[in-house]
Amino acid sequence: MSCWAREVPADLSTGTNVRRAMNDDDVGGSDLTRIAVLALLGRDGPASRATVARELDLSPATVSQVTKRLIQQGVIEPLYYAPSEGGRPGQLLGLVADAGRAVGVKLAADHLILVDVRLDGLVLATRTESFDALAPDAISRLLSSLEAFLGTGGASLLGVGVCVPGVVARPDVGDVDADVLGWSAMPLGRDLRRAVGVPVLIENDVKAFAVAQRLYGVGRSRRSFVVVTIGRGVGFACVNSGVLERGSHGGAGELGHVVVSNNGPQCACGQRGCVEAYIGADGLVAAGRAAGLLRAGQGLDHLAALADRGEAAARQVFARAGQRLAYAIAPAIAALNPELLLVAGEGTASWQHWDTAFRASLSRRLPSWMRGIPVEIDQWDESSWARGAAAIVLATPFDRNALAGQQRLQVLARLHGGDGSAGPDS
Numbered sequence: 001m002s003c004w005a006r007e008v009p010a011d012l013s014t015g016t017n018v019r020r021a022m023n024d025d026d027v028g029g030s031d032l033t034r035i036a037v038l039a040l041l042g043r044d045g046p047a048s049r050a051t052v053a054r055e056l057d058l059s060p061a062t063v064s065q066v067t068k069r070l071i072q073q074g075v076i077e078p079l080y081y082a083p084s085e086g087g088r089p090g091q092l093l094g095l096v097a098d099a100g101r102a103v104g105v106k107l108a109a110d111h112l113i114l115v116d117v118r119l120d121g122l123v124l125a126t127r128t129e130s131f132d133a134l135a136p137d138a139i140s141r142l143l144s145s146l147e148a149f150l151g152t153g154g155a156s157l158l159g160v161g162v163c164v165p166g167v168v169a170r171p172d173v174g175d176v177d178a179d180v181l182g183w184s185a186m187p188l189g190r191d192l193r194r195a196v197g198v199p200v201l202i203e204n205d206v207k208a209f210a211v212a213q214r215l216y217g218v219g220r221s222r223r224s225f226v227v228v229t230i231g232r233g234v235g236f237a238c239v240n241s242g243v244l245e246r247g248s249h250g251g252a253g254e255l256g257h258v259v260v261s262n263n264g265p266q267c268a269c270g271q272r273g274c275v276e277a278y279i280g281a282d283g284l285v286a287a288g289r290a291a292g293l294l295r296a297g298q299g300l301d302h303l304a305a306l307a308d309r310g311e312a313a314a315r316q317v318f319a320r321a322g323q324r325l326a327y328a329i330a331p332a333i334a335a336l337n338p339e340l341l342l343v344a345g346e347g348t349a350s351w352q353h354w355d356t357a358f359r360a361s362l363s364r365r366l367p368s369w370m371r372g373i374p375v376e377i378d379q380w381d382e383s384s385w386a387r388g389a390a391a392i393v394l395a396t397p398f399d400r401n402a403l404a405g406q407q408r409l410q411v412l413a414r415l416h417g418g419d420g421s422a423g424p425d426s
Contacts, residue, residue, distance in 0.1 A: 033058065033242065034066050035395040038075060039121050039215045041095040046079050048090030057221060067093055073397075073415065075099040075119065095120050098156060100415050103149060104390030105142075105162040106205060106382060109133045109180055112142065113382055114149045117390035121216040125149075126383050133181040139188070143195045150196060158414045159199035159396070159407065160192065161389035163208035165233060169250040171392060172405035174202035179268045180233065199407040199414075201392050206235035206253065207244055208388035209344065214239050215391050217384075218342055218376055225340040228329055230321075230347030230354075233268075234276045236329065238336055243401050255328055256280070275328045279321040281347070287317045304350040318353030323361040325354070330365035333373065344378035351377050 033056075040055055041047060047055070053063045070076040071093075079094045099119055106113040110132065116125040129145050132138060146160065166178025174189015192200040203211075210227045213219040223242050229235035234256030238245045245252045256276035257269050264273025265286060277283050281300050288294040288303040291313050306314035333341065343351065355377075363371045378384075396404045397412040404411070 034070060035215055035399065036220055037066055037070065038095060038119055039220060041076060041093060041120065046092040046094040048092055050090055055221065100156050100158045100394065102158050102390040102393035103160045104386040104388065105146065106386035106389060107162055107164050112145065113386040114145065115383055115386040115390060117387055117394065119394055123383065123387060139191055146196060157198060158411045159201065159393040160196060161393040162188065162202050163205035163385055163389040164202065165205050167251050168202050168204055170403045171201040171203045172403055172407050174200065176202060199393065199410045201396065201404060201407065203389065203392050204250065205385050206237045207246065208392055209385050210237035210239055211244055211395060212384060212388035212391045213342060215395065218340065222339045224338045225342060226333065226336060226338045227342045227344060229345035230279065230325065231345040232281045234280055236332065238338065240336060255332060258328065275324065279324050284317060284321060288314065291317060307350065307353045315353050318350060319357040322354035322358035326358045326361035327365060330362055334366055334370060337370065341373055341375045342378055343375065346380050348377055348380050
């Protein structure tokens with residue numbers, strides 16, 4: 001960090017004044033605007049206020065107020081003036097990139113991914129390890145992996161974010177309900193905070209991925225978009241007017257567990273006939289076996305290989321899945337009217353076999369004036385989900401809608417050089 005950037009303003013030097021600063025009702029504080037500005041500067045390098053306004057589709061007044069606050073907080077700094085072509089030269093702003101970092105963890109039933117992410121979204125380190133969520137000592141093993149990974153990083157750690165395939169009512173509390181992990185009201189956040197002594201936020205993995213897209217991906221220039229994920233399960237998340245939709249108890253977007261047939265196949269959630277039971281990985285394998293395409297021991301990879309080789313019946317399995325997915329999400333798309341639909345997840349490796357049926361079915365189910373919604377396919381990289389977990393920490397000081405509780409102040413204190421101790425039970 002530069003000497004200039006270390007000069008924390010006097011009104012941010014104490015816990016009381018940190019609270020006062022966070023309570024200021026400034027423009028851009030109602031969503032992820034400030035962290036999006038940080039992401040832009042980190043990704044594209046120094047830029048003028050005019051460039052920031054243009055790239056993020058913000059008004060000059062909003063950019064002026066947002067950048068003023070970020071300069072006060074010591075995370076961006078004025079650099080120099082760009083050469084002018086006749087008008088007033090624009091002062092370039094640059095990121096104090098080492099002002100903060102966060103560790104993100106993507107937790108799955110059989111493995112976990114850990115990443116160390118800088119404030120601008122740059123991944124400094126990554127590690128993948130085996131994990132058994134059903135083991136009696138699962139949490140202690142997770143703690144061991146996390147503590148070992150934390151020991152490899154440098155200073156300026158703002159906190160730890162963990163994303164899970166389940167429902168989290170409040171990220172700052174971090175109790176997890178996840179059928180695929182065999183967890184019910186698991187106090188993961190409390191256990192991790194007690195062990196590592198830094199702020200810890202827990203979030204659903206698809207929602208965390210959507211935050212990462214808002215900050216660093218296709219959503220950075222769009223105020224409203226939805227993410228649909230396919231793979232072992234089916235996920236859905238929405239960013240509306242720059243704000244992640246969570247619902248009243250963190251369950252917004254659980255379209256995969258909407259029942260579409262009372263007599264359908266058994267789902268991992270305990271119900272029958274859920275969307276996920278038909279088009280999740282297990283549902284596709286079951287359909288492949290019913291069609292006589294798969295023998296015992298053969299799974300989704302074999303079904304995809306058959307489709308790749310032109311096997312009509314295998315392609316039909318994926319086409320039906322694409323149709324069902326479109327039918328499931330069309331009402332949500334019509335209700336939300338997003339600018340973009342992003343399809344992600346490990347299942348996108350076979351998306352070419354879903355695509356035609358999905359687009360045609362979605363178009364038929366939407367109002368005519370919505371049928372042109374852009375559909376983009378994410379290139380699957382599971383570390384992006386872990387980066388999303390880190391992003392929920394990195395966004396916390398700047399996002400008034402984040403459910404971070406007292407940890408928001410602790411993260412902010414760490415951003416300004418304090419230890420921001422999470423306390424034993426915070």
